[in-house]
Structure formats: structure tokens, C-alpha cells
Amino acid sequence: MTKFIEKVKVNNVVTGWVDDHAEELIDWSTKIWNYAELGLQEYQSSKLLAKKLEKEGFSIEMGVAGMPTAFVATWGKGKPVIGILGEYDALPGLSQKLAATKEPIIPEGSGHGCGHNIYGVAAAGGAIAAKKWMEKEGIPGTIKFYGCPAEETLVGKVFMARDHVFDDADVSITWHPNSLNSLWASRSLAMNSVKFNFYGKSSHAAANPEAGNSALKAVQLMDIGVNFLREHLIDPIRIHSTITNGGGAPNVVPDKAQIWYYIRAPHRSEVVETYEKLINIAKGAALMTGTDYTIDFITGCYDMLPNKVLGQVLLNNLKKVGAPSFDEHDMKLAKELTDSFDQGMKEVVVKTSGAPNNLLDKIMHDEVIEPYDEGKCMSGSTDVGDVSWNIPTAQFTTACAPIGTPGHSWQNVVAVGSTIGQKGMITAAKVIGLSVVELIENPSLVAQAQDEFKNEIKQKGGYVSPLPDGLKPPVPSI
Template sequence: MPDKSSLLSLAAAIDGMAPQFTALSDQIWALAELKFDEYRSSALLIETLEQNGFSVRRNVADMETAFIGEYGSGKPVIAFLGEFDALAGMSQVAGVDTQQALSPDGTGHGCGHNLLGAGSLLAAITLAKHLKAENLPGTVRYYGCPGEEGGSGKTFMVRAGTFADVDAALTWHPAPFNGVRSTNNLAVIETYYRFKGVAAHAANSAHLGRSALDAVELMNVGVNFLREHMPQDCRVHYAITDAGGRAANVVQAKAEVLYLIRAPEMAQALALAERVEKVARGAAMMTETDVETIFDTASTNLLPNLTLENAIHDNMVALGPVPFDETDIAFAKKIQATFTDEAIKSSIRLYQIKSDVFSNDKIDGSTALHLGLRAFEGQSHFRAGSTDVGDVSRVTPTAQCWAPAWAIGTNPHTWQVVAQGRSPAAHKAMVHAAKVLAATGLDLMTSEKLRDDAKAEWHNKMDGQAYVCPIPADVYPQKH
């Protein structure tokens, strides 16, 4: 970790800039732009980069809202990953403990990416200023990564080669806990199945029709039967994106369903996708319809790097807990009261918040905010979610920390996340994460051994296998 004076210097600099970046986070929270439509959010982040002396490359990897900010020159090159996309149907008033939409069917930051993007940016700018003040060599990059929610923006950036010279990548995520949790998550493939049939009057001439909606329903039934015969850790989810219309007396001539296919390894996901494809073709045969398979996007499973994760944990120990106050705790308790006891206990189990580094107290259901630091076991755990950070981890050593922006019991993609997204507690968690990332970034800049050890672990885990992007070269980002 950095020497004590450097750590204090970084922390003080971040505290000094914190008001500007909490305001930036709140602006992005209010914009709540969906994947690949984050024009105003990305513009705010780019403006902040340029104001702080970064050069910016726009329209990266054929994405209008993707960008890379760079400061310094030469090796090492340390990347900070930022996200800023929101979710549909997540509109919610901030700072309240009841579900209240700001606008019907509106958008909202249900995964805290307003905090994530601003916090990583704060870390990158702070580290860049420190390098300049200390006349240290190296390059700091901030990757503005759009479309994490169902868009795999980072995967497209990796495919474009933008991480080819990066020595290590760092990021963080809002969570109900403070600490490092090494995870093996799931690879994911997202595919649309579009059925085309023949319209007909549902009463007078139904025999002349061929229902695309019947095909979608039969496919869903078939995949549901398939679930019994796939590996235990795989997941398959679907949503009917086009039911063919709202008239019940018409045989629907078109219908579409989106499938997310997840597995511990990309090879398993691809094999499972082939089986789902056969079910789709079978449904088309049964209904005498045609089916078109439209590949949307994909993300590879994460490759944890324990070397970097230990470095992050050491900095978290040195920095101490997030400085929450009684007001923060009181609001967290109100949010927590909207959860069942099982949801709270499940959160503790899911994130394995077993004990606290600073107090050695066992975390239980009476805790509203994580006031300490999760013990780090130095090993990886299974996590059923997916992230396009996985593709970054396949081309350079990558690690992340988690910061307690949410009350314990909060699940991502819920109104409670949005309600807490611009709270003082969330701001404090974001600032704390920025300190951790900046300190770890400085470790990587100044310690050749840390870089070499992280790279050696990465090479060992890749085991000589070259990264293969799961998105075909002729597939481009799609807004949908």
C-alpha cells in the first residue's frame, strides 16, 4: 500500500473535491439515461475530465457514449472503469422509504451507476494530480463504459483493442457491504428469437392463421422443461418483448422473446445456447412459423485476481470504515424496514458479511448499514450475476471493491437502490471507494512487483488460452 503520507495526501485531495463529484453523481442520477443513450451523462463526465487536464477520445468502439480519458504518458498504464447507465421502469423519488415513482414507467439508477461512474472518475483524477505533483511516470486512464445493463459496452471496448496496453484495471460497485469479495460470476449470452407467422381472424378463419405468439409460448414451455437437464449453476431467463399486438381476435403474425443464457464458463453458455436454439426451431416447426435468431450481446465470466484484491483490501484496512453518522443509520433503518427478515438475512449470506475486520463482531440482521469492513478470505466465491467487467479481466488483471451505499438487505435493480442513490450515506460510500481505488492505483504505479505478481497470476489462470470475444465481429451495440 502507499506510504502513510501518500495515503493521507490522496484522501485529503479526494475530500477536497468530494462536493463537486457528489453533485456530478446526483446530476447523473437525475438524468437516468438507458444503455447507449447516456449522451448527457457521458458529456458531464467528459467535461470533468477535460477540466482536469485529461485528453479524451470519443465514440470509442462504435459507441457514441463511450469514451476514454487519459492523463500522463508511458508505462505503467492503469485503467479506472466507470459506468453511468440506468434501468427502465426504475423511476423513484430519492430520500424516501416508500415506493414513489417520479414519472410513470420512468427510468432510474437501480444499480447505482451514477455513483460508480463519478466515484471511479474521482479516483482517476486524484491519482493523476498526485502523479503530476510527485513527478511520477505513468498513464492514468478513465474508461467511460456505456451500456453495462444488457449492452455489454466493455465487451465491445475490449473487442476494439482499447485495453491492449493496460497493465491493470480497477473498479468498484455500490453494495450493502464494505470490502472485497472475490467472485466467479456467470458468462451470459443475450439473444432475441423473432417468430413470423400468418395473421387471420381468430374466429372466422383461425385455421388459416399460424400464430407467432403460440410459437413463443411453446418455446418458453420447452425451455422450462430444459431447465431440469442443464448444469446446476446455469441460469436461463426470458422476457416477451413483442406479443404481436393487443387484439385477442387476431392470430398474431409476429412475436419476439429475449433470452439471457448464463453459465459459469462461456463454453458452457455457448453449448446451452445451442440447446435453446433447438427448442426455438422446434416451436417454429410445431406452429408452422419461421424463426429468426438475432444475437444481441454477451459477456464473459469474470477472472478474479487475488493479488490485486489483496492490495485493495490492505488499503481498505488502512483507510478504516466509512464515516457514517446517526442520520445515515436512521435512514438506512427506514429503508431496511421495507425488507422481510429473510431478505436481510439473505443479503448477509449472499455477500458473506460474516465478521468485521475492525470489531470482530458478527454481522446480524439488526445492522442497518455496514459500519466496518468485511473480512477477506483470499479466495473466490460463486456469484450468479454477470458483468461485462469479465471481458476486461480476460485481457488484463482486474479487480474491484464494494462500498456500502445501501442498507443491508438491499437488492440491486430495486426502487430501494434508487431511493438511496443520492443520499448522504451513498455519497460517503462513493468517496470512500474513490480513496481505495486511488490508493491501489498508486500502488500499481509505484510497485513493479505488484504489477508483475498480478500479471503472473493472470497468466496462470488464463493457462495459455487466448481471449476470444463472445460477440461476433459483425454485431454492433444495439439500443433496443
């Protein structure tokens, strides 16, 4: 039998399993879309995926890294060990019916505005499909599906990486729902999420203002200091904040106040440097106002290091599978969603992503394109970055929403809950399955990916968890 015929057979096992089980995968993704559970509360979503993998013979370790909704599903024996990342958390305030007008199912409820309902399912489906092929062929190797909670709050993989959950995989691959079919080749911004608490002394603001020390004034002065700092920062650094406690009534000098910052930069070291400057500003604000301060370090993450060798494997398999094809029904919904975008939004989204301008003429993406964001740094963060500093990691995207759909929008919730997102999910499951097969069949690719990773890490320095010692994941009590 020639190599070519073998390859066709391999494709049939993986893609055939996904096609034969498409209805089932769609059902899982619909359930998770309806659960719409927030980070670290994804009890039903994580259980659903873990149960399905367990039924297929994967052994399940539930509640890893101190998070009840984080899990690892393992199948097989020996090397190579191929990791697959899956996410399933939703976003607050994005509850939305499957309709082309903004209409929540539950007012202020949560919704899958980032498509993690199809993200986790495609990753699990790809893991099972690849396992079917290994089983049939009697090929050694291990598949590890990492059930990663709380991506939206940049918590899950950071705590998992700190607890060495990814250490026993040789590489990891994943994908993300998008509006384009391509590799996700860009870097992302490293980040710290930190709350500064100020404590002063309360007094009657009219009768005895001299007796009080205002914690709110400390917050205001800190933010003025941060705003003056901006002039002296490199352009891609982003600092954004909300005042989460500014006191109560105006006639009471506030004795407690809090400001919450996200500090983002292209490199982890730049986040650390900027964060130290913010601590000095907090010290200054406390000194000026006679207050004290404490810091709640919420989380931090690394920038993404996309592995080129793995990226090529993903892109080749995406090309083999081809773009999802959308029918009249999908195109009608896609057109309605596109018509609901704010004026100029589609142009802004496409421009920000760095994708070619000619895509603006299309409603849905109907081809696989070469990476358009290689060497660029996207203006957002992902905790996949932390995995990428521990093991070689790459990710691709498929068309799961109309071109130009804003991220974290109600339109995105609709797209990823509809047949549009489901078709992108089926494509992604096939690509993941085929990529696992390719890596297990060609261990030299795994070795090359690891060489590239080692060289990069040698230049950049190793991974030091952004989390302070002993910090526990912020699991809400139920």
C-alpha cells in the same frame, strides 16, 4: 526519508485531494443521480465526467467502440498503464425521491438503483487524485479512465472489449456500491441475451384456422422445449424469458411472435453450449408449426475472473482508508429504509451474498471485512467480466446502502443519492487513488497480476467476443 514517511506523504496527497474536493465529487454524483440516464443515452453523465477529467489535463477520446457515450480519458506517459473502470447508467422504472417511502419523481421514470451515479464519480475522483500525486512526484506511468456506458444491459464493456479498447492497459481496477466494505471476490455468470422471432401465416382464427400457421404456437412450443431442457442442465445455469410479442387479437392467427431469453452459466463455454441447444429447440418449434425463425443476438458477456494480486492491493488500501463513518442523520435514514424492506428481505439478501450472518444485527456496515465470496459465483452477470478476460481486473465494494438493501430497488436509489452513498463514494475514491499509486510505485505487482492472469487464461482459453461479427451497439436514435 524512510519508506514509511514517504508512504504517509503519498497517502496525504491522494486522500487529501479527495477530502478537499469531496463537495465537488458529491455535486457531480448528485447531478448524475438526477440525470438518471439509461444505457447508451448517458449523454449528460458521460459529458460531465469527461469534462471534469479534461479540465484536470486528461486527454479525451469520446464515442469509442461506436457508442457516443463511451469514452477513454488518458493522463501520463509510459508504463505501467493503470486502467480504472467507471459506469454511469441508470435503470428504467426506478425514479424515486430522496424519501424513505416509495415515491417516484417521474412516474415510470428511471433511477440509479445500482448506484452507478457514485460508481463513475468515485472512479474518476480516484483517477484525478492519483494523477495529482504522480504530477507532484514526477513519477512516470499512465492512468486510463474508461467511461463505460450501458452496464445494466451488459453492452458497454462487451463492445469496448470487442474493439480492443482495453488492450493498452496493463491492469484495471474498479469498485461497486454495495452495503458492505470488502473485496468483490466472487465470479459472476456469463450470459447471452437473445431474441427468437417466429414468422407464420395469418388467418381468421375461427373461419379459416387451417389456413394459418401460428407464430405464437412456435414461441409456446419453444418455451416448452426449453423447460424440458432444464432437467438436463447443471444447477447454476439460469434461463429466463419474456414473450415480447404474442400476437394481437385472439381471432387472428398471429403471423409474428417473439420470445426473449437470457441464458446464464458460470462459464462462458456453458452459455455457448446451452445457446446451441436453444437454437435446436427453435428449429424444432418452427418445424412443428410450419413457421420460420430468425435470431436477434442482443449481447453476451463473460464470467468474471477476479485477479487475486490486484484484489489484495485493493483490500489493503480499503483497510488503510477504513470503513465510511455514518452519523446520526445517516443512521436515521438507514433505519427508515431498513424498516421499509419486505419481511425477511434483509435475511435473504445477506444470505444470497454469502456475507456472514452476524451482519444481520447491524443497520450500516462499519468495518472492513475479509472477502466472504471468494471462489463463489454470484447469481448475476456483469460486463466487467469481459474486461477481466482481456486484462487483469479486480473490484471492491464500500458501504453505500443499509445492510440487506435489495439491488435495483427504490431503497437503493435513495441510499446512493443521499449522504450514505456519498460517504461510501468518498471512501471508494480514496481506495482507487491509493491503489493506482501502489501499482505505479511497485511495477512488480503489475507484473505479478499479469502472470496470474496469463496462467488462468492459458488454462481456460482466450477471449473470443460473444458478439457476432459486425454486430453494432444498440444505440437508440435521438
